Amino acid sequence: RRSGQYTMNHDHxxxxxxxxxxxxxxxxxxxxxLSMDDYWKELENIHETRGNNHEEQVALVVKExxxxxxxxxxxxxxxxxxxxxxxxxxxxxxxxxLSTLTRTQKAAVEKRVExxxxxxxxxxxxxxxxxxxxxxxxxxxxxxxxxxxxxxxTVRTSENKNETQDGTKGSTFxxxxxxxxxxxxxxxxxxxxxxxxxxxAEQAANLKDTSVGKMCKGGGGDTLLPNFxxxxxxxxxxxxxxxxxxxxxxxxxxxxxxxTALYDICGxxxxxxxxxxxxxxxxxxxxxxxxxLLEQDQKKVPGTKIPLIFQKLIAQIEEATLxxxxxxxxxxxxxxxxxxxxxxxxxxxEGTFNWENVKQHDAASLLKLFIRELPQPLLTVEYxxxxxxxxxxxTRKQQLQALNLLVLLLPEANRDTLKVLLEFLQRVIDHRxxxxxxxxxxxxxxAPNLFTFHGFGxxxxxxxxxxxxxxxxxxxxxxxxxxxLLWTIPKFIINQxxxxxxxxxxxxxxxxxxxxxxxxxxxxREKHEKQEKTPNDADVPQGVIRVQxxxxxxxxxxxxxxxxxxxxxxxxxxxSQKSGNVQTLKKEEVFLYEIGGNIGERCLxxxxxxxDLYQLNPNAEWVIKSKQS
Numbered sequence: 001r002r003s004g005q006y007t008m009n010h011d012h013x014x015x016x017x018x019x020x021x022x023x024x025x026x027x028x029x030x031x032x033x034l035s036m037d038d039y040w041k042e043l044e045n046i047h048e049t050r051g052n053n054h055e056e057q058v059a060l061v062v063k064e065x066x067x068x069x070x071x072x073x074x075x076x077x078x079x080x081x082x083x084x085x086x087x088x089x090x091x092x093x094x095x096x097x098l099s100t101l102t103r104t105q106k107a108a109v110e111k112r113v114e115x116x117x118x119x120x121x122x123x124x125x126x127x128x129x130x131x132x133x134x135x136x137x138x139x140x141x142x143x144x145x146x147x148x149x150x151x152x153x154t155v156r157t158s159e160n161k162n163e164t165q166d167g168t169k170g171s172t173f174x175x176x177x178x179x180x181x182x183x184x185x186x187x188x189x190x191x192x193x194x195x196x197x198x199x200x201a202e203q204a205a206n207l208k209d210t211s212v213g214k215m216c217k218g219g220g221g222d223t224l225l226p227n228f229x230x231x232x233x234x235x236x237x238x239x240x241x242x243x244x245x246x247x248x249x250x251x252x253x254x255x256x257x258x259x260t261a262l263y264d265i266c267g268x269x270x271x272x273x274x275x276x277x278x279x280x281x282x283x284x285x286x287x288x289x290x291x292x293l294l295e296q297d298q299k300k301v302p303g304t305k306i307p308l309i310f311q312k313l314i315a316q317i318e319e320a321t322l323x324x325x326x327x328x329x330x331x332x333x334x335x336x337x338x339x340x341x342x343x344x345x346x347x348x349x350e351g352t353f354n355w356e357n358v359k360q361h362d363a364a365s366l367l368k369l370f371i372r373e374l375p376q377p378l379l380t381v382e383y384x385x386x387x388x389x390x391x392x393x394x395t396r397k398q399q400l401q402a403l404n405l406l407v408l409l410l411p412e413a414n415r416d417t418l419k420v421l422l423e424f425l426q427r428v429i430d431h432r433x434x435x436x437x438x439x440x441x442x443x444x445x446x447a448p449n450l451f452t453f454h455g456f457g458x459x460x461x462x463x464x465x466x467x468x469x470x471x472x473x474x475x476x477x478x479x480x481x482x483x484x485l486l487w488t489i490p491k492f493i494i495n496q497x498x499x500x501x502x503x504x505x506x507x508x509x510x511x512x513x514x515x516x517x518x519x520x521x522x523x524x525r526e527k528h529e530k531q532e533k534t535p536n537d538a539d540v541p542q543g544v545i546r547v548q549x550x551x552x553x554x555x556x557x558x559x560x561x562x563x564x565x566x567x568x569x570x571x572x573x574x575x576s577q578k579s580g581n582v583q584t585l586k587k588e589e590v591f592l593y594e595i596g597g598n599i600g601e602r603c604l605x606x607x608x609x610x611x612d613l614y615q616l617n618p619n620a621e622w623v624i625k626s627k628q629s
Contacts, residue, residue: 038329038444039469045331046448049338049369068119070271071112074260077272079253083113096503100496101257104201108261191397192226196233196490200401201261207395208265225439225481226396230488235616236567236608238489240408240415241627243497244600250497251489255408258493259386262402266393272382280375284345285309287373290413300349305416309348312355313367314424320360322427323434329445332362340366368449371421378414378421378450379406388451390478391471400482403475407486422483429480443477450476498598498617505598545614547592549574549624561611567592568606574624595621603627 075081082094101109195203230237243251263270281288283296293307301308317327331337340362347353358366371378379387383406390402407415425442432438437445451472479486544558547570554577559570571592594602597619604613614620 036444036469038441039448039473042329042445043448043452045334045365046368046372046452048334049331049365068116071115071119073272073274074112074256075109075116077253078109078256079249080109080113093504096500096507097253099503100499102199102202102261102492104199104205104261104265105254105257108201108257108264111264112260192228193231194228194397194400194485196230196488197492197495199258199261199492200398200405200490201258201265203401204262204265204398225477228397228400228482228485230485232607233491234609234612235491236602236605236613238491238494238602239605240487240489242603242605243489244602247497247501247600247602250500251408251493254493254496255405259402259405259409262393262398262405263386263389266398268389268392270386270389273385274382278375285348286341286345286370287375289375290378290411290417294413296349305413306420307370307417309344310367310370310417310420312348313363313370314420316355316358316363317360317367318424318427320363322431324360325434325436327360327428327435327437328364328368328425328442329437330361332359332365337362337365337369341369368446371449378418380410380414383409384451387475388472390475396478399475399478400485403478403482404486404488404490408489418479419483419487422480425480426483439477439480440473443473443480447473447476494599494602501598501600545610545622547574547622547624551625552590553577559610561614563609563611565610566606567604567608567610570610570622571606571624589626590624591627593623593625595623597621 072081075083079097080094098106098109260270280292282292285293290307293309294304297304297308336359340358344353344366377384387403387406390399390406393399393402407418410418425446428435428437429439429442447469543561545561546556547559548556552574554574557574559565559573571590575590592604592608594604594613594617597617599617599620
């Protein structure tokens with residue numbers, strides 16, 4: 001039976017004939033025969049559905065990149081394309097960015113720039129190959145500590161004696177690693193505490209140096225997954241969605257560099273795949289790109305972030321009851337699913353589709369079909385392989401840290417849809433006593449739908465899925481079990497964003513001062529504009545902050561900071577000042593925001609200790625508003 005179903009695993013793997021017992025030596029031993037059975041049955045159902053599918057999809061071609069191309073793409077993604085190529089002169093922004101990186105992050109950047117530089121020389125491109133000493137000279141001047149708490153590294157470059165063909169002198173790219181190793185006392189005390197204050201790759205490097213890293217052996221049932229938790233952070237936990245877009249862009253670049261550094265330290269190859277653009281459907285429901293679907297849906301329901309069909313299918317499954325035995329595992333009837341699919345395509349948006357005819361198992365099959373039929377995988381072509389490779393990281397904690405960074409790298413539409421899916425899967429598992437669907441069963445059934453993908457070139461063969469099965473099911477298990485942790489932005493990344501913002505502001509101030517000076521010389525008599533005072537400067541005594549609430553009845557209040565004062569207390573204080581003419585806002589609708597200073601905008605969690613945060617960002621303004629406004 002030929003399936004047309006492919007994975008992105010390019011390792012040489014053992015084959016298994018149908019019905020052969022599964023050799024678990026290469027897999028984590030947490031998955032018993034029974035649950036592996038679920039995986040293969042699900043795969044069979046998928047092939048059957050695909051066989052019946054009226055419209056076979058165009059295969060998505062994954063391009064094998066040329067030498068140096070991957071690294072070049074990586075540097076672009078990380079926002080560092082001006083380290084090479086025609087724009088290599090404009091490097092000041094990169095200097096600010098690089099000055100905030102940790103030792104391991106720098107090593108990851110260094111490795112990629114080295115490859116690109118060598119490739120460019122080989123190709124004899126007429127680009128100016130930058131002299132690293134010019135680009136990073138400024139870093140020598142930067143005093144103080146790097147964001148992860150380690151000493152800033154000094155830049156060393158050793159000059160290459162060979163001149164390249166275009167006459168430019170070659171120099172070896174090096175950002176140096178002169179920092180002291182972080183003492184282990186700084187590491188989190190508990191095995192189940194996830195330390196978000198120190199770079200994950202730095203933690204992995206320390207673990208490697210001291211050889212205390214215990215290899216990860218898969219446990220048995222659901223209960224054996226460690227109960228990982230995030231220790232409370234006094235300056236507040238930052239979730240995806242709490243930051244302004246300009247800071248999220250910086251988070252993306254840092255997460256990419258950090259993930260690469262973590263994979264480098266752990267000896268796992270990190271390769272982004274690149275999809276060649278293919279023609280996709282520009283309307284309909286199944287086999288339509290997420291972005292196109294959302295564009296369609298936003299015309300019907302403005303502000304929609306999750307495809308309407310996806311929401312409706314989940315609602316349909318939940319309406320019946322989540323206690324149905326074998327929910328998600330037992331497939332719908334293939335011919336019925338196919339005709340429902342066609343009927344939905346024709347009638348869903350017209351509102352004439354009759355949902356009463358849809359049986360629960362059929363709705364579950366349609367939900368899985370929707371995920372599989374996306375022209376690009378929900379976990380994206382770029383990162384699907386990296387998600388799969390999480391299983392090869394040595395410890396469970398590192399696997400969780402990698403997943404956290406990967407979620408940060410997903411496009412917003414993919415991330416939002418994944419979140420809704422994982423929350424739904426957790427609700428199914430909450431009824432496991434009745435529906436017999438444990439975390440392990442659900443992970444087994446869902447892994448083939450998320451991790452195997454029908455579009456990947458003909459080099460791979462169906463049996464390769466066999467070796468991946470246990471691993472991807474474990475990654476799926478992790479994503480469901482720890483979903484609450486995965487949507488958190490690590491504090492060390494937030495601190496790096498704050499540092500970048502501070503450095504950029506200093507640079508802007510210098511530029512402004514220079515412009516002012518020139519202006520003064522040109523227009524001698526012109527009076528200088530007085531700098532506007534921010535509300536914080538205006539007669540606010542030490543230890544007191546001015547909080548604005550433009551949409552509430554009390555629009556402004558001076559708040560005395562105390563050791564115990566939290567963001568939630570300030571919001572409560574404003575909400576208690578009721579007045580008739582203002583719409584009543586519920587406590588869960590409004591939040592205190594930290595705006596400006598060294599951050600663009602950040603929505604604060606209620607448990608943020610305000611005095612600690614004020615010390616971290618004394619120039620911020622404080623505003624109470626709802627998430628929409």
